[in-house]
Amino acid sequence: MQRIGVFVCWCGSNIAGTVDVQAVSDALKNEPGVVFSTNYQYMCSQAGQDMIINAVKEHNLTGIVVCSCSPRMHEATFRRTAQAAGLNPYMVEIANIREQCSWVHKDIPTGTEKAIILGKAAVAKVNLNTPLTPGESPVTKRALVIGGGIAGIQTALDIADAGFPVDIVEKKPTIGGKMAQLDKTFPTLDCAACILTPKMVDVAQNDKIRIFSYSEVTDVKGFVGNFDVTIKKNARYVKEDICTGCGACVEKCPMKKVPNEFNLGMDNRSAIYIPFAQAVPKVATIDPNACNMLKNGKCGLCARVCAAGAIDYTQKDEYIEEKYGAIVVATGFNPISMDKFDEFAYNQSKDVITSLEFERLTNAAGPTAGKLLRPSDGKHPHTIVFVQCVGSRCDACAEKGKEYCSKICCMYTAKHAMLTRDKYPDTDVYVFYIDVRTPGKNFDEFYRRAVEEYGVHYVKGMVGKVVPEGDKLKVQASDLLENKQLHIDADLVVLAAAIEPDKSARPLATMLTASMDTNDFFTEAHPKLRPVESPTAGVFLSGACQGPKDIPETVSQAGAAASKVIGLLAKDKLTGNPCIAHSNELMCNGCSSCERVCPYGAITYEDKEFRMPDRTTLVRRIAVVNPAVCQGCGACTVACPSGAMDLHGFASGQIMAEVDAICK
Amino acid sequence: MNNKYLYEDLLRMSGVNPKKCMRCGKCSATCPAYDEMEYHPHQFVSMVENGDIEPLLNSDSLYKCLTCFACVDRCPRGVEPAKLVEAVRLAAVRKQGANHLKADSVPDMLDDETPQQLIVSAFRKYSK
Ligand SMILES: Cc1cc2nc3c(=O)[nH]c(=O)nc-3n(C[C@H](O)[C@H](O)[C@H](O)COP(=O)(O)OP(=O)(O)OC[C@H]3O[C@@H](n4cnc5c(N)ncnc54)[C@H](O)[C@@H]3O)c2cc1C
Ligand code: SF4
Ligand code: SF4
Ligand code: SF4
Ligand code: SF4
Numbered sequence: 069m070q071r072i073g074v075f076v077c078w079c080g081s082n083i084a085g086t087v088d089v090q091a092v093s094d095a096l097k098n099e100p101g102v103v104f105s106t107n108y109q110y111m112c113s114q115a116g117q118d119m120i121i122n123a124v125k126e127h128n129l130t131g132i133v134v135c136s137c138s139p140r141m142h143e144a145t146f147r148r149t150a151q152a153a154g155l156n157p158y159m160v161e162i163a164n165i166r167e168q169c170s171w172v173h174k175d176i177p178t179g180t181e182k183a184i185i186l187g188k189a190a191v192a193k194v195n196l197n198t199p200l201t202p203g204e205s206p207v208t209k210r211a212l213v214i215g216g217g218i219a220g221i222q223t224a225l226d227i228a229d230a231g232f233p234v235d236i237v238e239k240k241p242t243i244g245g246k247m248a249q250l251d252k253t254f255p256t257l258d259c260a261a262c263i264l265t266p267k268m269v270d271v272a273q274n275d276k277i278r279i280f281s282y283s284e285v286t287d288v289k290g291f292v293g294n295f296d297v298t299i300k301k302n303a304r305y306v307k308e309d310i311c312t313g314c315g316a317c318v319e320k321c322p323m324k325k326v327p328n329e330f331n332l333g334m335d336n337r338s339a340i341y342i343p344f345a346q347a348v349p350k351v352a353t354i355d356p357n358a359c360n361m362l363k364n365g366k367c368g369l370c371a372r373v374c375a376a377g378a379i380d381y382t383q384k385d386e387y388i389e390e391k392y393g394a395i396v397v398a399t400g401f402n403p404i405s406m407d408k409f410d411e412f413a414y415n416q417s418k419d420v421i422t423s424l425e426f427e428r429l430t431n432a433a434g435p436t437a438g439k440l441l442r443p444s445d446g447k448h449p450h451t452i453v454f455v456q457c458v459g460s461r462c463d464a465c466a467e468k469g470k471e472y473c474s475k476i477c478c479m480y481t482a483k484h485a486m487l488t489r490d491k492y493p494d495t496d497v498y499v500f501y502i503d504v505r506t507p508g509k510n511f512d513e514f515y516r517r518a519v520e521e522y523g524v525h526y527v528k529g530m531v532g533k534v535v536p537e538g539d540k541l542k543v544q545a546s547d548l549l550e551n552k553q554l555h556i557d558a559d560l561v562v563l564a565a566a567i568e569p570d571k572s573a574r575p576l577a578t579m580l581t582a583s584m585d586t587n588d589f590f591t592e593a594h595p596k597l598r599p600v601e602s603p604t605a606g607v608f609l610s611g612a613c614q615g616p617k618d619i620p621e622t623v624s625q626a627g628a629a630a631s632k633v634i635g636l637l638a639k640d641k642l643t644g645n646p647c648i649a650h651s652n653e654l655m656c657n658g659c660s661s662c663e664r665v666c667p668y669g670a671i672t673y674e675d676k677e678f679r680m681p682d683r684t685t686l687v688r689r690i691a692v693v694n695p696a697v698c699q700g701c702g703a704c705t706v707a708c709p710s711g712a713m714d715l716h717g718f719a720s721g722q723i724m725a726e727v728d729a730i731c732k
Numbered sequence: 733m734n735n736k737y738l739y740e741d742l743l744r745m746s747g748v749n750p751k752k753c754m755r756c757g758k759c760s761a762t763c764p765a766y767d768e769m770e771y772h773p774h775q776f777v778s779m780v781e782n783g784d785i786e787p788l789l790n791s792d793s794l795y796k797c798l799t800c801f802a803c804v805d806r807c808p809r810g811v812e813p814a815k816l817v818e819a820v821r822l823a824a825v826r827k828q829g830a831n832h833l834k835a836d837s838v839p840d841m842l843d844d845e846t847p848q849q850l851i852v853s854a855f856r857k858y859s860k
Contacts, residue, residue: 411762411806457808461754464810502756532761532806546757548774553766 070195073104073129074187075120077111077136079166084109086170086179092135095184099191103127112142117149124153131159131194135187137166156199158646158717163190185730192729196722200646205696207293208393209637212237214285214576217245218619219611219626220398221267226630228276232637235390236271237280237299239572242347243268245400249330249424251431251438253619254483255514261346261433268348281349284572286387288395288579289669291699292606293642295392303383305354305362306340311378313350315342317370326358328435331428334443335435340370340379344433352378394606394633395580397590398626399573401612403565404459408468412458412563417536418443420561423454423477426484440492442560445539449559452488453543454481454499455531459566461502470566470587475616477564478505482515482524484562489522498525498556500545508618527554534561567616581667582607590614600629608632647717648698649705651691655712658689662704662713670697671704735785738823742780746819750781752809759803759813768796773803773813780816785823794821795832795858821857831859 076093078084089107097105104127108116111134123129132155134146139162147157165183173179211227213220216238224234236243247253248268250260271277280299287298323339330343339358342350352370360367361381371379403424406414414420419442421429432438442449456477462469478501485497499518504526506512518524529546536542543556569588577584582602583591590609593601600609610629611622636642651662653676663671671691678686691713693704705713705720714720743749759773766772771779771793779788788794794817803813825832833854842851 457756462808463752464808469808502754528757530756530758530761532758532763532802544761546761546774548755548757548760551772551775553760553763553772 070101070131070197071103071127071129072099072101072131072133072191072194073120073123073127074099074102074106074133074135074191075111075116075123076105076107076165076183076187077116077134078107078109079137079170080109083136083166083170083183086173086176087165087183088176088180089183091180092165092183092187096133096135096187096191099188101131101195102133102191104129111136112145117145117152120146120149121153124150124155129153129155131155131161131197133161133163133187133190133194135163135165135183135190138162138164138168156201158200159194159197161190161194161197163187188729188732189726192725193722196719196725197717200716202646203644203695204641205291205293205644207637207639207642208295208391209233210235210390210392211394211396211633211637212285212295212297212390212392213396213398213610215245215398215400215570215611215613216240216243216271216279216281217398217400217611217622218247218264218267219400219613219622220245220396221264221271222623222626223396223398223610223630223633224277225267225270225274226627227633227637228274230630230634230638231276232634233276233278235278235280235299235392237283237285239282239284240343241282241304241341241351241353242343242349243271243279243281244346244348246424247619248344248346249332249431250427251434252483252487254479255508255510257483257487265346268346272348279349280388281351282353285576285579290391291668291697293393293636293639294696295395295606297390297392297395299388299390301386301388303356303385304351305356305359305379305381305383306352307378307380307383308349308351310376311351311374312376313342313347313352314375315352316373316375317352317379318342320369320373322367322369323358323360326355331435332422332425334425334428354379354381394608394636396608396610396629396633397573397576397580397582397602397613398610398629399570399576399613401567401569401616402571404470404568406458406563406565408465409458409563411533412455412531412561413534413536413541414563417534417541417561419449419536419541419559420534420563422563422565423480423484424565426562430484430487440488447539447559448492448495450494451496451556451558452485452498452560452562453531453541453545453556453558454485454497454562454564456481456499456501456504456564457530457566458563460564462566470568472566472587472616473505474564474566475505476567476618478503479508479511479514479618481562481564482506482518485524486514486518486522489518489524496525498527498558500527500529500531502528502530508620529554531561534558567612569613573613580604580607600625600632606636644696645700647700647715648695649693649700649702649713649715651693651708652712652714653690655710656688656690656708657710657712658691659709661707661709662691665703665707666698667701667703668697668699670694670699735783738785739780739783742785742816742819742823745822746812746815748777748780748812748816748819750777750811750816753777753781753811754809756808758806758808759811762802762806764800764802765796765798769793773797773817776816776820777811777813780820785820788820789824789827793817794824797821799857825858825860833858 321338327333328337428434459469
């Protein structure tokens with residue numbers, strides 16, 4: 069028989085406000101096995117923990133029930149307390165009477181009744197608890213970073229700096245991400261290339277970092293410290309190690325009319341291409357959908373001009389398998405499609421552009437060599453209308469817009485408006501805003517400079533429609549402060565499109581068993597206290613894949629994620645979770661049901677000899693769980709038709725005892 | 733709020749929740765009848781929300797809305813201002829003797845091009 073102590077926490081008024089804690093500790097006193105029951109203001113405080121330790125010693129307790137907040141909050145704390153008192157940490161059970169009780173109930177009688185029931189269930193479970201000892205697993209001292217934008221670059225550099233090898237997997241032919249496409253960057257207006265490209269070169273030259281560009285992660289198995297990852301290197305039809313990036317092939321290629329994605333389709337590239345001059349790796353890539361040779365075997369010019377002999381039309385996709393101890397997701401964001409916003413005439417007029425297109429139009433390496441010219445006729449625009457919040461803060465239609473604020477557009481729009489007025493003082497610049505949101509160091513000052521020093525017209529209101537007429541764009545808008553409807557003849561309209569996570573993020577999250585919110589941003593383990601970790605152990609988050617972010621924030625998060633990875637890789641062994649599955653060999657009939665449902669591949673089968681009556685033997689196939697791989701998810705225990713699979717710490721008997729206690 | 737009963741009635745009739753409005757003004761930016769109106773679509777939303785309904789009931793703006801639903805289509809928050817305009821209009825014409833269109837005044841408005849359908853719809857909309 070166990071000797072159980074019950075400790076009911078008030079959590080200040082969080083619990084005590086809706087639960088009569090005295091009544092709970094009194095009621096639980098009479099449960100089977102309970103020899104001591106008390107309540108206290110803050111059980112997790114030093115005084116509260118001392119109270120538990122003393123009670124264990126005084127009453128010879130063998131098990132502990134803490135009625136408090138969610139186990140996600142303090143289970144680990146109270147397990148340590150138990151250990152300090154000389155108990156096995158797995159002899160502790162938490163009854164969640166805060167999140168699942170006091171916070172959801174309004175009146176004391178209901179809250180108290182439910183708290184007592186939850187407490188009884190926990191007591192019933194502890195009665196069947198047995199001491200457990202966690203195993204250990206080794207750590208592969210190598211990290212994987214998925215996505216090579218500024219987030220991935222910074223994370224990789226920081227991890228490599230601590231001496232650990234890192235691989236970056238980037239799906240585009242070059243690393244750099246969105247930042248490589250930007251012109252100047254708020255709030256200091258230094259040019260993106262000047263601060264990004266040196267970092268890209270650092271990555272290329274760092275002997276601890278390998279870049280898998282034009283590649284994707286296709287499979288992830290294993291668990292924290294021991295991930296097995298399959299990387300698909302897409303065929304680029306150019307031998308990466310031989311190509312010198314001279315560009316002779318690019319010049320000679322006759323297929324010159326392929327929309328250039330780096331410039332968002334505002335100019336063309338050839339079928340064999342290097343995205344931009346500072347690309348890393350600086351290696352050519354053949355676009356199989358555009359190359360004549362690959363499509364119908366006619367051409368082969370690039371192979372002839374390539375002095376290094378790097379072109380290989382027979383190259384195949386290659387699959388690489390590698391082990392990692394930690395994985396960082398840094399898949400970034402994209403502006404949303406403007407197709408559904410007919411009112412802004414984006415698909416009708418070339419002169420209605422997105423802000424990212426505007427970046428390319430003002431970038432010295434862009435399609436106009438940095439001159440601000442209208443895409444339609446190459447003329448200098450004299451009146452420019454910027455529209456903020458296009459598709460952001462929009463909950464009317466999920467297919468069209470996003471409910472959240474995209475966070476970066478107020479600032480980059482102020483930047484665009486200011487730079488335009490600086491370079492072309494003869495241009496009239498209007499910015500239509502719902503709110504101007506500029507929290508951040510030197511951010512509001514930056515926006516005010518656009519208004520006060522550069523004379524940008526900020527108008528409180530939205531643009532309702534844009535109609536192309538002749539060579540003008542008729543803009544109809546609200547000025548809410550003047551209570552007027554404005555009509556502006558604009559030459560260029562720039563839409564600050566909402567941003568969304570990369571489309572590949574959702575399948576990637578499934579592969580990693582990492583969770584996402586309804587908008588497909590990766591969720592952090594705790595929004596305040598663990599912002600760079602995913603709830604899945606060993607998976608970390610960096611940059612805009614976790615939520616809209618500007619560069620300063622991205623870089624801080626990238627460094628934070630790196631430090632978490634370093635903390636993990638610095639360990640030689642990880643303590644595992646002892647609450648794992650095990651099969652009862654007498655009941656298992658080797659049906660393979662469990663193997664099919666195990667998401668971690670922890671189950672194998674072996675043929676075992678059993679002694680039968682009359683000295684005969686029988687060989688039977690039975691399931692065996694690899695304790696280092698099993699994560700204790702319990703899928704197998706449900707799938708097993710013969711009831712042979714069970715979980716340590718969550719045994720069917722324990723769960724049934726809890727249910728019985730609740731239903732009594 | 734001096735018009736609590738009417739306020740709740742309007743919300744019930746229109747199905748509109750004016751609290752969802754974020755004051756962006758896109759409805760008024762898109763409205764083709766803007767210049768004809770004393771109170772603009774976004775003002776309908778904020779005035780009803782503030783219980784400032786009397787001026788709306790007495791304003792000609794009620795009859796200037798074309799029910800084109802451009803504001804309904806474009807509002808990022810799904811507020812549907814035109815439905816609120818319609819509700820205020822109904823509240824006005826349902827008052828005793830408050831028909832906006834009287835049969836006697838129709839002959840003066842007619843010309844050869846006016847389709848019959850229009851007159852029927854106008855009666856539906858502007859009178860009890
Ligand atoms: C118009 C505009 C102007 C801006 N101006 C500024 C500014 O002035 N100042 C500022 O601070 N911020 C600015 N920003 C914000 C800045 O671009 C972001 O903060 C920054 O790019 C975020 O970096 P990231 O690495 O998280 O994402 P990204 O830059 O999007 O990089 C993600 C990378 O991951 C790759 N990837 C995605 N999915 C996969 C996958 N499944 N497998 C492998 N690789 C994958 C992508 O190809 C990409 O290279 C601006 C943004 C926009 C749109
Ligand atoms: S083989 Fe293809 S990529 Fe090479 S030059 Fe010809 S069309 Fe261009
Ligand atoms: S950052 Fe500014 S422009 Fe962008 S969605 Fe938020 S409020 Fe709108
Ligand atoms: S468009 Fe919608 S959210 Fe914007 S002011 Fe009008 S009613 Fe309010
Ligand atoms: S429905 Fe009425 S208020 Fe709305 S845009 Fe049309 S005319 Fe204006």
